[in-house]
Amino acid sequence: MPEFDVLVIGGGASGLRAAIAAKEAGASVGLISKAHPLRTHTGLIQGGLNAPLDPDDSPESFAADTMQAGDGLCDSEAVKTFAGEAARDVLWLERAGTPFNRDAQGKLAFRAFGSNSRNRSVFADDRTGHMALQVLYEQLQRARVTAFEEWYVTSLVIEDGACTGALALGLRSGSLEAFSARAVILATGGLGRLYAPSTGSVGTTGDGQSLAYQAGAGLVDMEFVQFHPMIFPAGPGLLITEATLGEGAQLVDAKGAAVDTRGLPRHQLALATQSSNGDSAKIDLRPIGAANIMTRFPQTHELVKAMSGLDVTQEAIPVRPAAHRPMGGIETNASGETSIRGLFAAGECASNGVHGASRMAGNTLTEALVFGRRAGEAAASHARLESRKSVSQSRLGDEENRIQGITGENTSGDTPGKLHAELTALMDQQVGLVRDAAGLDAAIGKIRGLKDRYSRIKIGATTRVFNYGLTGYFEVGAMLTCAELIAVSARQRTETRGAHRRSDFPAKDDANWSAHTTARLVDGSPAVEKKPITAA
Amino acid sequence: MEVTFNAYRREPGEAEYRRGVYKLDLPEDATIMDGMLKIRDEEDPNFAFRGSCLRGYCGDCMMSINGKNTFACTAKVANFMNRPEIALRPIRMVPVIKDLVFDWDAFMWNKIKVLNPWIEPQESTDGVRTVPDKVMADLRNAMSCYYCGLCDEGCTVLPVDMKFLGPAALTKAYRLAADPRDKNPGEHLKMAQQAEGIWDCVHCYEASEHCPRNIGPTERIVQLRDMAFEKGITNERVARHHTSFAASVKASGWLDEARLAIESEGLTNISGLMKLLPIAARAAIKGKAPIPYLHHKRPGAKRITEIFEKGDERGK
Ligand SMILES: Cc1cc2nc3c(=O)[nH]c(=O)nc-3n(C[C@H](O)[C@H](O)[C@H](O)COP(=O)(O)OP(=O)(O)OC[C@H]3O[C@@H](n4cnc5c(N)ncnc54)[C@H](O)[C@@H]3O)c2cc1C
Ligand code: SF4
Numbered sequence: 001m002p003e004f005d006v007l008v009i010g011g012g013a014s015g016l017r018a019a020i021a022a023k024e025a026g027a028s029v030g031l032i033s034k035a036h037p038l039r040t041h042t043g044l045i046q047g048g049l050n051a052p053l054d055p056d057d058s059p060e061s062f063a064a065d066t067m068q069a070g071d072g073l074c075d076s077e078a079v080k081t082f083a084g085e086a087a088r089d090v091l092w093l094e095r096a097g098t099p100f101n102r103d104a105q106g107k108l109a110f111r112a113f114g115s116n117s118r119n120r121s122v123f124a125d126d127r128t129g130h131m132a133l134q135v136l137y138e139q140l141q142r143a144r145v146t147a148f149e150e151w152y153v154t155s156l157v158i159e160d161g162a163c164t165g166a167l168a169l170g171l172r173s174g175s176l177e178a179f180s181a182r183a184v185i186l187a188t189g190g191l192g193r194l195y196a197p198s199t200g201s202v203g204t205t206g207d208g209q210s211l212a213y214q215a216g217a218g219l220v221d222m223e224f225v226q227f228h229p230m231i232f233p234a235g236p237g238l239l240i241t242e243a244t245l246g247e248g249a250q251l252v253d254a255k256g257a258a259v260d261t262r263g264l265p266r267h268q269l270a271l272a273t274q275s276s277n278g279d280s281a282k283i284d285l286r287p288i289g290a291a292n293i294m295t296r297f298p299q300t301h302e303l304v305k306a307m308s309g310l311d312v313t314q315e316a317i318p319v320r321p322a323a324h325r326p327m328g329g330i331e332t333n334a335s336g337e338t339s340i341r342g343l344f345a346a347g348e349c350a351s352n353g354v355h356g357a358s359r360m361a362g363n364t365l366t367e368a369l370v371f372g373r374r375a376g377e378a379a380a381s382h383a384r385l386e387s388r389k390s391v392s393q394s395r396l397g398d399e400e401n402r403i404q405g406i407t408g409e410n411t412s413g414d415t416p417g418k419l420h421a422e423l424t425a426l427m428d429q430q431v432g433l434v435r436d437a438a439g440l441d442a443a444i445g446k447i448r449g450l451k452d453r454y455s456r457i458k459i460g461a462t463t464r465v466f467n468y469g470l471t472g473y474f475e476v477g478a479m480l481t482c483a484e485l486i487a488v489s490a491r492q493r494t495e496t497r498g499a500h501r502r503s504d505f506p507a508k509d510d511a512n513w514s515a516h517t518t519a520r521l522v523d524g525s526p527a528v529e530k531k532p533i534t535a536a
Numbered sequence: 537m538e539v540t541f542n543a544y545r546r547e548p549g550e551a552e553y554r555r556g557v558y559k560l561d562l563p564e565d566a567t568i569m570d571g572m573l574k575i576r577d578e579e580d581p582n583f584a585f586r587g588s589c590l591r592g593y594c595g596d597c598m599m600s601i602n603g604k605n606t607f608a609c610t611a612k613v614a615n616f617m618n619r620p621e622i623a624l625r626p627i628r629m630v631p632v633i634k635d636l637v638f639d640w641d642a643f644m645w646n647k648i649k650v651l652n653p654w655i656e657p658q659e660s661t662d663g664v665r666t667v668p669d670k671v672m673a674d675l676r677n678a679m680s681c682y683y684c685g686l687c688d689e690g691c692t693v694l695p696v697d698m699k700f701l702g703p704a705a706l707t708k709a710y711r712l713a714a715d716p717r718d719k720n721p722g723e724h725l726k727m728a729q730q731a732e733g734i735w736d737c738v739h740c741y742e743a744s745e746h747c748p749r750n751i752g753p754t755e756r757i758v759q760l761r762d763m764a765f766e767k768g769i770t771n772e773r774v775a776r777h778h779t780s781f782a783a784s785v786k787a788s789g790w791l792d793e794a795r796l797a798i799e800s801e802g803l804t805n806i807s808g809l810m811k812l813l814p815i816a817a818r819a820a821i822k823g824k825a826p827i828p829y830l831h832h833k834r835p836g837a838k839r840i841t842e843i844f845e846k847g848d849e850r851g852k
Contacts, residue, residue: 469581
């Protein structure tokens with residue numbers, strides 16, 4: 001049975017950074033990832049990442065912009081830590097080998113991105129994530145972290161109120177294993193696939209949020225799901241980075257009017273590209289110039305062409321808003337600690353109040369680096385004090401039985417994919433960009449109906465080796481859990497703020513709602529409470 | 537639209553593969569990936585294939601579709617309707633674990649791992665080294681590699697020697713060796729020129745022709761060799777290559793490519809010589825190598841021999 005001081009679940013930016021930091025702090029570290037780290041969602045990052053690196057920029061200015069985007073719901077202490085440490089973590093990534101673009105003097109180039117009040121984002125063309133991910137994975141190998149690539153975590157192990165490990169299915173071996181650890185870090189990413197179209201890759205199914213919730217942790221601000229304003233509606237949805245706007249691209253709304261995008265936060269941009277008639281908003285990259293498109297946005301050019309045959313150097317392309325990134329997630333402090341002893345979380349699956357109600361473009365990769373590192377360091381310190389407990393054989397046996405119980409002939413008439421399709425349709429319509437009480441009530445009812453049908457599905461697995469049918473079953477279960485939490489939290493918040501828009505409560509209500517929501521599992525269903533915002 | 541997929545199916549441990557035939561009703565703009573997901577979801581949860589980003593960013597779903605190597609997630613079904621059934625197969629030479637799930641570890645990841653694939657960062661925390669963007673742009677080009685393995689698939693050395701690191705891993709070696717920020721410059725060059733490394737490449741340029749990202753994996757290997765020469769890191773085979781090159785020109789006035797290739801490998805190196813056979817065969821097919829192979833003297837060869845002899849005299 002593998003045993004580590006620190007077990008990291010997730011091979012994206014936050015998990016890789018956490019694992020490296022924990023290892024450097026002296027812990028033995030294992031990292032589990034359901035996809036090969038180089039194929040994970042982080043590789044999709046395009047535009048860049050923020051840090052106050054320019055000599056005349058400052059952490060204060062960066063913090064102020066982040067708070068502004070967060071629409072009154074940021075925890076200022078978390079933002080202060082974030083803005084204060086961003087430069088050092090981004091420089092770490094640079095020194096480790098990320099080939100960020102340079103200016104004419106050979107210094108780091110900064111691009112205009114999102115609602116940053118100044119050019120603050122470093123970038124590698126429009127493949128920032130692809131480059132950063134390679135460098136993080138390189139450094140993971142340098143740190144000699146033991147990586148379990150293509151292993152799927154099915155449950156966390158909680159004993160006497162503390163997290164002591166996880167149970168995971170090796171896709172290649174087909175066997176279920178118990179991983180014991182003194183501290184566990186969840187870095188499992190987002191939940192984009194609750195919606196279609198979305199910007200999410202296959203694995204963004206909210207697994208970590210669901211695992212933590214089932215284990216008793218609080219999930220905070222789940223109602224805030226950011227919609228990205230510029231999704232080219234081909235296939236599952238292709239994101240056109242807002243960095244194109246910073247470099248001259250022109251956005252035109254569905255009525256044909258040019259949109260002044262300067263300083264607009266994402267949730268307002270998303271409203272601008274929404275269309276109620278059949279016409280579509282368009283993004284025109286041509287003002288950037290063909291040569292600059294090819295050197296600074298080569299991937300955008302390549303993928304739009306591959307998905308549709310259209311050439312962004314020749315014509316404007318249609319865009320619409322689509323689900324992108326949750327602000328809410330597993331409740332943590334700025335060291336990644338959750339409400340469960342020994343359980344930490346970082347990155348897109350976590351929420352420490354840094355994004356508030358809406359996230360500024362370019363802040364998530366920085367967040368993954370800063371809070372990934374902090375969670376890694378904190379978990380290593382925790383592990384030094386925690387005595388070793390091995391996951392018991394009986395716990396492993398119980399999980400084996402649970403999996404046996406869902407394999408067999410499927411007579412339910414449903415499949416995970418069918419439920420997933422129904423789920424995305426209702427999320428788009430009733431728990432999407434604009435919500436109201438009636439729609440949310442209906443959605444909650446439907447989600448509970450889907451959960452009920454889900455419980456009767458079986459998977460006819462001949463072998464567990466690379467059985468994505470089986471892991472897909474778990475993923476749909478996680479998505480149903482997250483969907484319910486988003487809908488009940490959204491129902492509770494009777495105001496409009498940041499990414500949460502209620503047509504029946506169209507104004508911001510500071511008197512009642514300068515507060516987070518926290519959802520917890522109580523007697524088998526979610527209970528939502530208000531939680532005060534922490535100020536500096 | 538009605539389509540039929542004919543997919544490679546094989547359980548772990550089975551010697552033979554079977555064809556899984558699936559009739560599907562898909563939207564006009566569906567991708568091959570959409571169709572495969574539908575099969576997995578509606579007909580057979582055991583149908584195994586990888587896929588992650590769904591939009592052509594990540595390289596995970598590389599496979600052969602009607603004989604063309606491409607990504608299932610960006611391949612439109614409508615473009616593959618020229619046959620009654622759309623054939624989904626593994627790419628050439630990659631060991632299969634199950635169905636369309638390949639053993640990337642054996643094929644590519646493990647070969648990258650032996651290179652110690654990371655740079656040793658400088659400790660300094662004061663600011664960022666100034667580097668011309670030209671250098672970074674070159675790294676960005678090499679690092680746009682999405683580890684799709686197509687260069688390895690096209691490689692002419694790998695079929696004869698699976699131990700050869702291959703162009704994908706060597707492109708990674710280039711990215712590391714060319715990074716000016718490495719604290720131990722030269723380390724990766726040493727790694728890259730290990731046995732089965734850069735000197736085993738035969739420069740057939742197939743890798744570059746296969747690369748969908750225009751990274752030029754073959755050119756990267758050539759650059760690594762040049763860098764190794766500059767640093768004085770060469771091995772015995774390279775020295776033989778140079779001696780043979782000079783001897784050939786001296787004797788006939790021009791380069792006898794067959795002699796060069798054979799002598800570079802070493803006359804007693806059977807496995808090295810075996811690697812040359814496919815290239816020789818292809819050269820013959822393309823009319824680049826006359827059969828029977830005879831190397832003629834160039835007009836004026838005598839004069840060239842004299843120049844060489846003069847040079848040899850001076851060098852003494
Ligand atoms: C198209 C696009 C463009 C973007 N552009 C930008 C940008 O310009 N700037 C910016 O800052 N951000 C951007 N983002 C957001 C950014 O990509 C994410 O927020 C960030 O990558 C999240 O990193 P992460 O490490 O938290 O999660 P992920 O990268 O999603 O990693 C999650 C990891 O957890 C693993 N995992 C999940 N569940 C399990 C399980 N059950 N068992 C085992 N392993 C599991 C996965 O395999 C994966 O390795 C963009 C996102 C998209 C989609
Ligand atoms: S170098 Fe090109 S062909 Fe080779 S793995 Fe990378 S992207 Fe694919």
